[in-house]
Amino acid sequence: MIAFCGNPLDRAGEKRGAADWLSAQRQHERTRVLPLWKLQPLILGPESDASGLGLIDGALASGLGAPDAVEVFLGLDGETAYFARDISSLAEPLSAALASLGHFRDARSAAAFLPPGEVAILGQAKALIDWHNRNGFCARCGSATAMADAGYRRVCSSCRCEHFPRTDPAVIMLVTAGDQCLLARNKRFAGGHYSTLAGFIEPGESIEEAVRREVFEEVGIQIGDVAYFASQPWPFPASLMIGCFGSAKTREIAVDGEEIVVAHWFDRETVKKLLAGKSDEIGLPRRDAIAHHLIRAWAEKDG
Numbered sequence: 001m002i003a004f005c006g007n008p009l010d011r012a013g014e015k016r017g018a019a020d021w022l023s024a025q026r027q028h029e030r031t032r033v034l035p036l037w038k039l040q041p042l043i044l045g046p047e048s049d050a051s052g053l054g055l056i057d058g059a060l061a062s063g064l065g066a067p068d069a070v071e072v073f074l075g076l077d078g079e080t081a082y083f084a085r086d087i088s089s090l091a092e093p094l095s096a097a098l099a100s101l102g103h104f105r106d107a108r109s110a111a112a113f114l115p116p117g118e119v120a121i122l123g124q125a126k127a128l129i130d131w132h133n134r135n136g137f138c139a140r141c142g143s144a145t146a147m148a149d150a151g152y153r154r155v156c157s158s159c160r161c162e163h164f165p166r167t168d169p170a171v172i173m174l175v176t177a178g179d180q181c182l183l184a185r186n187k188r189f190a191g192g193h194y195s196t197l198a199g200f201i202e203p204g205e206s207i208e209e210a211v212r213r214e215v216f217e218e219v220g221i222q223i224g225d226v227a228y229f230a231s232q233p234w235p236f237p238a239s240l241m242i243g244c245f246g247s248a249k250t251r252e253i254a255v256d257g258e259e260i261v262v263a264h265w266f267d268r269e270t271v272k273k274l275l276a277g278k279s280d281e282i283g284l285p286r287r288d289a290i291a292h293h294l295i296r297a298w299a300e301k302d303g
Ligand SMILES: [Zn+2]
Pocket: 138, 139, 140, 141, 142, 143, 156, 157, 158, 159, 160, 161
């Protein structure tokens, strides 16, 4: 399973817009709420022995943070409704009610140890809360907006314009040529860390066109066929990573020096050794990144 995929909740899109239904769900004793403080989820247990995502009792969550704190509906697991609540207004989130329950930590590090379903729920909650934090005012007229549809819409108080949660598509691609693939070092990476290339899709561009443009811009290689692999929600803050393989038509590398500082062709046997961690000099992406899965899928393919 690719991290942040596989959300087990039924988003109940046909029901959540009804205020009466939503209110009844929120007040039910079964209901669970995930508090987020400055986009960090509550994690149960101490830092040294974390045990799971902090999905707490709905009544307990109601007392946390501002009375009008942003609260979004995540979905249903059977009869149980799940919500997320932004408690960022608290100066010290672990005072009082939550002190004995757990701790807050950043979403990326939590994603490294939580079970896959909880990682996906966390990604949904973080992306939605972050979107509300950034969209308190109408992009068209500047007036205040208000939440609607259980958190999946905001409506302008003046011009009535509707705003919907954003997902920003980005391509992430492994460039291949026969028995070799291209891995590159971004200037933001720590020394020795190599990965695939990536970039945002621009308006008016298809996935294939974005792959070809980004690869040419970053390493000067022309791409022919583009094959879709898989995608990954990446809530940092709101990307959808679209994983592809790009078949190189040329081999000569010319790095842009802006984003990419070094790029090399690696043969399959070398990549297998790198994936097995048999190098002190070169590191590959962590398992929670789709880049890891792209590289592994290519390395383990026959021929
Ligand atoms: Zn407006």
